[in-house]
Every structure is written in C-alpha cells, then in structure tokens.
Amino acid sequence: xxxxxxxxAGMLAAATPFLLAALGELVVERAxxxxxxLEGIMALGAVVAFIVVYHxxxxxxxxGVAAVAGILLSLVFGWLALGLRANQVAVGLAVGILGQGxxxxxxxxxxSLTITGLPKLxxxxxxxLPVVGGLFAQDAVVWLSLLGTAALWAMxxxxxxxxxxxxxxxxPQAARxxxxxxxxxRLGAVVFGGAMAxxxxxxxxxxxxxxxxxxxxxxxxxxxLALVVFGTWMTGRIFFGxxxxxxxxxxxxxxxxxxxxxxxxxxxxxxxIVTIVVxxxxxxxxxxxxxxxxxxxxxxxxx
Amino acid sequence: xxxxxxxxDRASLRMAVLAPLLALAAAILxxxxxxxxxxxxxxxxFYALLxxxxxxxxxxxxxxxxTGPLLLIAQGLAIGFRAKVFNIGAEGQFILGAxxxxxxxxxxxxxTGGWIWPAMLVMGALGGxxxxxxxxxxxxxxxxxxxLVTLMMSLIAAQVLNYLLLGPWKDPQGFNFPxxxxxxxxxxxxxxxxxxxxxxxxxxxxxxxxxxxxxxxxSFGGYQFLVGGLAPKAAAYxxxxxxxxxxxxxLIGGFAAxxxxxxxxxxxIGQLxxxxxxxxxxxxxxxxxxxxxxxxxxxxxxxxxxxxYIGGDNAMVSADLPVAAVRVFQGSLLVFYxxxxxxxxxxxxxxxxxxxxx
Numbered sequence: 001x002x003x004x005x006x007x008x009a010g011m012l013a014a015a016t017p018f019l020l021a022a023l024g025e026l027v028v029e030r031a032x033x034x035x036x037x038l039e040g041i042m043a044l045g046a047v048v049a050f051i052v053v054y055h056x057x058x059x060x061x062x063x064g065v066a067a068v069a070g071i072l073l074s075l076v077f078g079w080l081a082l083g084l085r086a087n088q089v090a091v092g093l094a095v096g097i098l099g100q101g102x103x104x105x106x107x108x109x110x111x112s113l114t115i116t117g118l119p120k121l122x123x124x125x126x127x128x129l130p131v132v133g134g135l136f137a138q139d140a141v142v143w144l145s146l147l148g149t150a151a152l153w154a155m156x157x158x159x160x161x162x163x164x165x166x167x168x169x170x171x172p173q174a175a176r177x178x179x180x181x182x183x184x185x186r187l188g189a190v191v192f193g194g195a196m197a198x199x200x201x202x203x204x205x206x207x208x209x210x211x212x213x214x215x216x217x218x219x220x221x222x223x224x225l226a227l228v229v230f231g232t233w234m235t236g237r238i239f240f241g242x243x244x245x246x247x248x249x250x251x252x253x254x255x256x257x258x259x260x261x262x263x264x265x266x267x268x269x270x271x272x273i274v275t276i277v278v279x280x281x282x283x284x285x286x287x288x289x290x291x292x293x294x295x296x297x298x299x300x301x302x303x
Numbered sequence: 304x305x306x307x308x309x310x311x312d313r314a315s316l317r318m319a320v321l322a323p324l325l326a327l328a329a330a331i332l333x334x335x336x337x338x339x340x341x342x343x344x345x346x347x348x349f350y351a352l353l354x355x356x357x358x359x360x361x362x363x364x365x366x367x368x369x370t371g372p373l374l375l376i377a378q379g380l381a382i383g384f385r386a387k388v389f390n391i392g393a394e395g396q397f398i399l400g401a402x403x404x405x406x407x408x409x410x411x412x413x414x415t416g417g418w419i420w421p422a423m424l425v426m427g428a429l430g431g432x433x434x435x436x437x438x439x440x441x442x443x444x445x446x447x448x449x450x451l452v453t454l455m456m457s458l459i460a461a462q463v464l465n466y467l468l469l470g471p472w473k474d475p476q477g478f479n480f481p482x483x484x485x486x487x488x489x490x491x492x493x494x495x496x497x498x499x500x501x502x503x504x505x506x507x508x509x510x511x512x513x514x515x516x517x518x519x520x521x522s523f524g525g526y527q528f529l530v531g532g533l534a535p536k537a538a539a540y541x542x543x544x545x546x547x548x549x550x551x552x553x554l555i556g557g558f559a560a561x562x563x564x565x566x567x568x569x570x571x572i573g574q575l576x577x578x579x580x581x582x583x584x585x586x587x588x589x590x591x592x593x594x595x596x597x598x599x600x601x602x603x604x605x606x607x608x609x610x611x612y613i614g615g616d617n618a619m620v621s622a623d624l625p626v627a628a629v630r631v632f633q634g635s636l637l638v639f640y641x642x643x644x645x646x647x648x649x650x651x652x653x654x655x656x657x658x659x660x661x
Contacts, residue, residue: 036450040634076638084645085308089389089450091641093588098634104627214627219458226451265466272455276437279452280445289446302308 002131003254007247009134012142015246017042017204017217019145021224022231022238023152024196029228030156031189032169032296036092037077038197039221040099045070045201047107050212053115063141063202070198071191073099078190082183085300096221104214117210141203153235165189169294172301182301197221219272226275230282232292248274308649318647323593323604326640333639334632338624347622352614352632362613364499368571369609371501372397372563374508376587377605378515379559381596383552385519386532390553392438392453393560394584395460396431400561401568402464403430405575408486409472419489423569424504424562431561432554434460439553443546449553457584468577482576492569504566509602511559516598528552560584581612582630589637595644608633 021038028035045066052062073095080091122137129136156162165185167175172182204220205212223245231238252267283289331353335345356366376393383390390396404427407419438452468481477484492502519525531538531548539545567579590608594601615629 080638080641080645084642085649086641086645090592090637093391094634094637094641097585097589098631098638101627101630101632101634105625105631108625108627219455222451222454222458226455229448229451263466263470265462265469269459269462272458276441276447276452276455279447280441283447284445286446 003251003258005131005134006254007250008132009137010250011243011246012135012138012146013208013246014249015242016142016145017200017208017220018224018227018245019149019239019242020200020203021197021221022227022242023149023235024193024200025225025228026231026233026235026238027152027165027196028189028193029294029297030169030233031165031186032172032294032299032301033081033186033190034088034092034298035074035077035081035095035190035193036089036225037073037095037099038193038224039217039219040096040101040103041070041073041194041197042099042201042204042221042224043103043215043217044073044099044106045198046205046217047103047110047201047212049198049202050107050113050115050205050210051110053206053210054110054113054212059118059206062206063199066198066202067195068198070194070196070201072194073102074190074194074197077194078187081300082187082190085302088298088300100215107212107214110212112211112213114211115206117207139207141207149235149239156235169296172296186301197224200224223271223275226279230278232282232288233294234292245271245274306651306653308645309652311648311650314647315650319595319644322643322647323595323600323640325643326593326636327607329639329643330632330636333635334628337631338628341628343622343624348618348624351618351621352611352624352629355617356610356613361499362617364496364501365613366606366609367496367501367505368499369612370605371505371508371570372567372583373587373590373608374602374605375504375511375563375566376556376560376583377590377594377601378508378511378598379556380587381591381594381598381601382515382519382528383556384591385596386528386548386552387535388442388549388552389450390435390438390453390556391450391588392434392455392457392584393556393587394580394582395453395457396434396557396560397564397567397580397584398457398460398464399434399557400427400431400564401575401579402467402564403427403433403561404565405472405483405486405568408490409483409575412484412487414487415489417489419487420492420569423490424492424507424565427565427568428558428562431559431564432557434561435553435557439550442549442553449549453553464575464577464579468575472575474574480576483574485574486569490569491573492566500571502566502570504562504570507562507566508605512598512602515601519598524551560587586612586633589633592637593640 021042025038048069049062049066052065053059077091077095080086081088118139120137120139127133127136164180168182168185176182227238227241230241248271252270255262255267256264338348339345356362380390380393404423407423434456437456438449441447441452442449472483474482474484492504495501495503495505527543528548531543531545568575572579586608590601590604594604611629615626618624619626
C-alpha cells in the first residue's frame with residue numbers, strides 16, 4: 001500500500017480521539033467554561049474501557065462505562081469550577097493530574113496487555129476505488145463520530161439549545177437576566193464534555209490501538225484543546241483540524257516504515273511541533289479570535 | 304437545601320492558613336478509604352506514606368534531597384502563576400536543564416577542576432530558560448496560550464532526551480541502555496550534609512525562596528507582577544508592561560526548572576538517563592498552589608510533597624502500594640486544596656429562614 005493511500009485509509013480513525021474530545025470541549029467552551037483536564041479524563045476513559053473489553057464485556061458496554069467515568073471526573077471539575085467558582089485553569093490541571101493518576105493506578109495490572117479492536121464496515125463500490133478506497137472502510141465508531149459531528153454542527157447552527165449555550169458563554173449576566181439558569185447549563189455542557197472525552201479515550205485504547213499502556217494518551221487531550229482554538233470554536237473547522245492531526249500522526253508511521261533518514265523521535269514529536277506552529281499562526285490573527293472567540297471563557301460566574 | 308456562597312468583606316487569613324491543612328486531612332481520609340478498597344492495610348500505608356519519611360535521619364535526608372528540585376521549580380512557577388502566566392511545562396524545562404548541564408561531562412569526560420559543577424548549573428539554568436523562550440515569544444508576539452505551548456514543549460523535550468540517549472550521547476560501554484556515561488567526580492555537586500546524598504543545591508533552593516520572597520513582597524517589580532495578575536486593566540493603565548511580565552515569568556520559571564534539572568544530573572543521579580525526572584515539573588504545580596503561591600508557604604508544601612515521594616517508595620515496599628497511588632494522592636490533594644481556598648474569599652450561608660442569609 002502506498003503511503004498516500006495508507007494515510008487516507010487511516011486518518012479518520014487516527015483523528016477520532018482528537019475529534020471526540022475536541023467536540024466535547026467545544027460545547028464546554030461555547031458555554032464559557034475552560035476544562036483543561038481533558039488529558040486525564042481521556043486516560044481514565046481509556047483504561048476503564050480497556051478493562052471492560054479485556055474481561056469480555058464488549059465494546060458497547062466499554063464505551064458506556066468510559067462515558068460514565070468521564071462524567072464522574074468532569075463532575076469533580078464542575079463542583080469546583082462552577083459550584084465553588086474556583087480558578088478554572090487550576091481546577092482543570094488538578095482534575096487532569098487526578099485522572100492520569102487514577103488511570104495508571106487502575107491500569108496497573110493491565111500494563112501492555114492487548115485486546116481485539118472493531119471490524120471495518122465498508123461502503124460498497126466506493127471502498128473498492130483505487131487510492132481513496134480505504135477512506136470508505138471504517139469501524140462503526142468512526143461512522144458514528146461523523147454523524148455526531150454533523151449533529152453538533154446542526155445543533156449550533158439551527159437549534160434553540162445551541163443559541164442558548166452560546167448566549168451563556170458570551171454574556172452570562174444577560175443570559176441569567178432573561179431567565180436562563182447559567183450554572184446548570186454550564187454544568188450540563190461540562191458533563192457532555194466529560195462524556196465525550198471518556199469516549200475519546202475509549203476509542204484510543206479499545207479500537208485505534210487496542211492495548212493499555214500507562215501514558216498512552218500521549219498529549220492527545222492537550223492537542224484536542226488546541227484544536228478547539230485552531231477551529232476558532234467552529235464545528236466544521238475543528239473536524240478538519242482533527243483530520244490534519246490524524247494525517248500527521250500517520251505520516252510519522254509511514255516515514256518509519258519507508259525508512260526515511262529522520263530520527264524516529266523527531267517524527268514522534270511532529271504532532272506537538274505542528275500544534276505549536278499552527279497555534280501561533282491562528283492566534284496571531286487577533287481579529288479572527290475576537291469575532292469567533294467566547295467572551296466569558298474561563299471567567300467564574302456567580303449570582 | 305443548597306447553601307449559598309457569599310463573598311466575605313475581606314479575605315480570611317485564618318482560612319488561608321487552614322486551607323492546606325484541611326485539604327491534607329481530606330486527602331488522607333479519602334485515599335485511606337481508597338487503599339482499603341484496594342485491599343491494602345490503611346494503617347500500614349498511612350505509616351509508610353506519611354510518618355516513616357520523617358522518622359529517622361536517613362529517610363528524612365532523602366526527603367530533603369527531593370525537596371530541593373520541587374522547591375526550586377515551584378518558586379519559579381509561583382511567580383508566574385501570581386501574574387496569571389500559567390507555565391505548566393516545567394517538566395520540559397527541567398529536562399532541557401539536565402541535557403544542557405550534561406553536555407559538559409559528556410563532551411569533556413576527562414576534564415577536572417572545581418569549575419565543572421558550577422558551570423553545569425549555569426548551563427542547566429540557561430537551557431531551561433531557553434526552552435521557555437518559545438512559549439514566551441508565542442504568547443507575546445503571536446498571542447498564543449502559554450498553557451498549551453509550554454505543555455507541547457515538554458512533550459518535545461521528552462523526545463529530545465530519548466534521541467540523545469538512544470543516539471549520540473549513549474554510553475558506548477553501557478550495554479545498550481539508554482543512558483549517558485557516568486559523570487566524573489568534579490561534575491558532582493559537593494555534599495552538604497555528610498553521610499547523606501543531600502548536596503549544596505538544597506541551599507540554592509532555599510536561597511530561591513528568599514529571593515522570591517524579597518522580589519515578590521518587597522520590590523516594585525514584584526508589585527507590578529501582582530497588579531498585572533489581579534487587575535490587568537489597572538496594570539496597563541499604570542503603565543506596567545504585560546509583555547515584560549510574561550517574558551520574566553516564563554524565563555524565571557524556565558531558569559529555576561533548568562537549574563533543578565542540572566542539579567539532579569550533577570547530584571543524586573550522576574548521569575543523563577530517562578528517569579531523571581519523576582514528574583517533578585508537574586508535582587511542582589501542586590506544590591506551588593498548595594503553598595498558597597507564597598514563597599514561605601512553598602517551602603512547607605515542597606517538604607510535604609517530597610515526603611510523599613519518599614513515603615510512596617516506602618509504601619510500595621512495605622505495604623505493596625502501586626507507585627501510581629501517590630499520583631492519585633497528589634491529584635486529590637490539589638483538588639481538595641482548590642475546594643478549601645474558596646472559603647478564603649467566600650463563606651457558606653445555609654438558607655435556614657427568610658432573611659437568615661444576611
């Protein structure tokens with residue numbers, strides 16, 4: 001298989017952990033809350049999902065348990081950041097550290113074990129095309145994630161809920177004045193973000209690379225946070241950003257198999273380097289951020 | 304009935320002092336329940352984790368050894384945190400400090416003289432500061448969030464370390480282990496307390512606390528930092544430069560973390576290897592907060608966190624506790640602390656009867 005068709009075939013799957021976590025965080029940030037704990041929530045989701053599949057519980061139950069674990073950890077965040085109005089940056093870091101600690105504690109006796117992933121579901125005819133064919137043979141979670149992306153896009157574009165969430169993020173005082181329960185709505189957004197990060201971790205550890213290794217999330221939660229900024233808080237752009245990162249992580253695999261004369265460590269660091277470069281390019285456009293950004297992001301709100 | 308948070312007229316000093324102690328008590332309670340659920344003997348774990356490090360000179364000297372890097376890094380970070388500059392990449396700056404310091408003994412393994420270890424410390428501090436230049440430039444010039452950039456720089460630093468240890472800096476006689484040569488005698492920082500592994504760098508760490516205290520509490524520059532963090536608009540109006548605060552915060556943080564990294568390789572480790580940092584850069588974030596971002600408070604919190612490291616090792620041996628349990632303990636400690644400090648500025652009011660919530 002040529003490098004290009006390998007990347008085309010695999011990039012959706014590689015993008016899915018980024019995509020799920022970033023879409024969850026998009027909803028959280030749109031509501032005006034910054035949850036920096038994604039990395040830890042993903043790690044917790046990953047380990048519990050792995051354990052469920054390892055003991056024969058199946059992928060559906062695994063994703064369910066991961067979502068619940070993500071929700072529980074995000075409730076700790078919500079309690080501190082929304083209930084007690086603590087500094088969201090500090091709380092996010094704390095929850096992230098706690099999640100990573102819990103994941104390595106829970107996964108202690110599962111280190112380096114492997115399981116079976118999910119089969120690919122191919123679209124007839126399209127998946128037989130040369131070069132791009134692989135793009136149309138993906139596992140069920142990828143197909144569902146694409147549907148979910150479209151649903152989220154429609155939610156923000158057309159629904160009342162999307163409008164309310166944005167109002168809560170733009171001007172919580174005004175939203176409260178016209179009768180919306182700001183803290184409850186924000187908590188709802190945080191819970192959704194936690195569930196999505198849990199699912200993202202579950203996909204990483206039970207489908208994309210079906211194994212458990214401590215630290216296997218490897219910065220993907222942080223890249224997902226950066227993706228929300230890259231996408232300037234817009235669903236479609238975040239989707240393409242996630243695809244870019246899926247492709248970048250696969251490109252380093254291609255380079256290794258084709259024996260490019262590049263140190264493998266440089267290839268491993270490539271997603272992080274790309275993150276820094278793209279972040280600088282996007283954020284230096286202050287006008288773009290001002291138009292699309294969330295006005296009250298990260299500010300505590302209390303009546 | 305849900306209690307309401309009412310802002311206090313003035314911050315409660317009593318709560319500010321009590322908060323870390325309350326957090327510690329809550330973390331101990333919750334984690335002991337967790338250990339019990341894991342089938343460990345909570346009394347044995349409690350003894351090994353929290354008491355044993357302080358019993359006996361040899362284990363306490365190991366606590367002091369771990370206190371050094373945590374104290375240094377946390378003092379540097381706290382200065383930035385108070386100015387609302389969130390450098391969470393001390394881990395990477397620490398690694399770069401270790402790498403820069405190691406360059407001297409790696410390239411001059413035969414060199415002798417009393418200049419070597421001081422030169423390594425200087426190199427390390429510069430390396431750490433250099434790694435912080437990227438996030439500072441990105442934030443000041445490109446408006447990019449320093450949280451994400453410092454963290455990405457840490458992940459890159461880990462790969463740089465791997466590259467050096469598997470490639471050009473690997474010890475040819477090292478049985479293919481990813482580690483450098485053992486450093487020569489003159490590359491080691493002199494021992495401070497005879498009979499222990501505690502070296503002179505502990506004094507540097509304590510000096511950093513004094514300097515941080517003098518700078519933050521007593522100088523105009525520190526005052527500008529504080530105002531910039533508390534009231535950015537007022538700071539701008541008064542003509543305090545935000546860019547300067549960001550540059551200084553990140554460079555000081557990187558400098559201190561780099562110094563700590565250098566002191567590890569020129570101290571207890573004595574070579575460059577993968578295990579140079581056991582998460583000091585991340586633990587120092589907890590240390591900084593737990594110490595109330597105050598130079599004196601951080602001295603106490605770094606001792607506590609160092610004791611947890613040593614206690615964790617003890618508990619692994621004596622009570623069969625996984626090392627990860629210490630990370631859970633650290634994380635929950637920060638969670639409870641952040642909950643507790645809410646009550647420095649707010650008080651709880653229970654809605655008992657009408658007009659009761661005054």
